[in-house]
Amino acid sequence: MTRKIGVIGMGSVGSTVAHYIVSGGFADDLVLIDVNEKKVKADALDFEDAMANLPTHTNIAVNDYSELADADIVISAVGKLQLQRDNPSNDRFIEYPFTQKAAAAVAGKIKDSGFNGILIVITNPVDAITSIYQAVTGLPKNHVIGTGTLLDSSRMKRAVAKKLHIDPRSVSGYNLVEHGNSQFTAWSTVRVLGKPITELADKEGIDLDKIDEDARMGGFVVFRGKGYTNYAIASAAVRLADVVLNDARTELPVSNYREELGAYLSYPAIVGRDGIVQQLQLDLTDEELDKLQNCATIINEKFEESKAKDFAVE
Numbered sequence: 001m002t003r004k005i006g007v008i009g010m011g012s013v014g015s016t017v018a019h020y021i022v023s024g025g026f027a028d029d030l031v032l033i034d035v036n037e038k039k040v041k042a043d044a045l046d047f048e049d050a051m052a053n054l055p056t057h058t059n060i061a062v063n064d065y066s067e068l069a070d071a072d073i074v075i076s077a078v079g080k081l082q083l084q085r086d087n088p089s090n091d092r093f094i095e096y097p098f099t100q101k102a103a104a105a106v107a108g109k110i111k112d113s114g115f116n117g118i119l120i121v122i123t124n125p126v127d128a129i130t131s132i133y134q135a136v137t138g139l140p141k142n143h144v145i146g147t148g149t150l151l152d153s154s155r156m157k158r159a160v161a162k163k164l165h166i167d168p169r170s171v172s173g174y175n176l177v178e179h180g181n182s183q184f185t186a187w188s189t190v191r192v193l194g195k196p197i198t199e200l201a202d203k204e205g206i207d208l209d210k211i212d213e214d215a216r217m218g219g220f221v222v223f224r225g226k227g228y229t230n231y232a233i234a235s236a237a238v239r240l241a242d243v244v245l246n247d248a249r250t251e252l253p254v255s256n257y258r259e260e261l262g263a264y265l266s267y268p269a270i271v272g273r274d275g276i277v278q279q280l281q282l283d284l285t286d287e288e289l290d291k292l293q294n295c296a297t298i299i300n301e302k303f304e305e306s307k308a309k310d311f312a313v314e
């Protein structure tokens, strides 16, 4: 069975996603799409020039939506990060006036291609944009997934792991709800060194509030350093794609539609070839439950305000 992935939007993020896919051999066929034809063609040629020195081969098609008809996965990295550079705000909604329209247009083309796989959304503000992609493509809700707080959770793991001088993969637990300012680390879910972190924090001198803030603002620290972020998000998106391709049924904190909260938001789910195959129910503390409800309300309000639902296709 061949593995086919489409990447739409070849800016800093999309081109890093594509490079990771090509260099890691995650797909047999790769479709690259961008309105900036010069850039996407140049990237495709650059990848093909890498092929002779790579361990695996990838077939690459450029700017052809019809190629998505039989793709397993499409990844949206469409965006306009210049808006963030022009208006430094620490708020991912700064891109929304552009991305809501771009996502709706791209989603229409994905739908017209006959694509029937799993759509992974990176474009910010990711929870609201994931809703738009689902509404316009009409794909089942469990087939449209935002990378959500998979990235923020890995930022939290990095901060905890550095404090304890261990591998971030030896930290488990989640940042929840919005890939944005209302997110929070659900400390009741975080375990390390075989214990709940809440039992270790005082003894090890770990300031949980500071790490929570670190995870929330980590992206902006990287952004201020180089004007974009790419490696960590590309790793998260390609991991998610690989979990789908392998039908791995991995527990991941990704943006998925939670019926009881009426929104796409990050909450751990089991992910496999059929997208979100099982939704989890965490035992959160009362304080965390309050934060969760508050974040869900914020996400819903922002989505309503934007009139993004106008993009829904009946």
Ligand SMILES: NC(=O)c1ccc[n+]([C@@H]2O[C@H](COP(=O)([O-])OP(=O)(O)OC[C@H]3O[C@@H](n4cnc5c(N)ncnc54)[C@H](O)[C@@H]3O)[C@@H](O)[C@H]2O)c1
Binding pocket: 008, 009, 010, 011, 012, 013, 014, 033, 034, 035, 036, 039, 077, 078, 079, 080, 081, 082, 095, 099, 102, 103, 105, 106, 121, 122, 123, 124, 125, 126, 147, 148, 151, 179, 228, 229, 230, 233
């Ligand atoms: N979810 C996350 O954790 C996360 C992390 C980092 C970045 N992002 C987001 O990912 C997106 C991409 O980031 P970036 O730094 O690569 O931005 P960028 O501005 O460098 O690149 C965006 C690309 O999208 C292309 N594009 C725009 N409209 C398009 C359309 N209609 N069809 C096809 N291509 C189109 C542009 O030509 C450009 O090449 C942004 O929205 C950014 O905020 C999300």
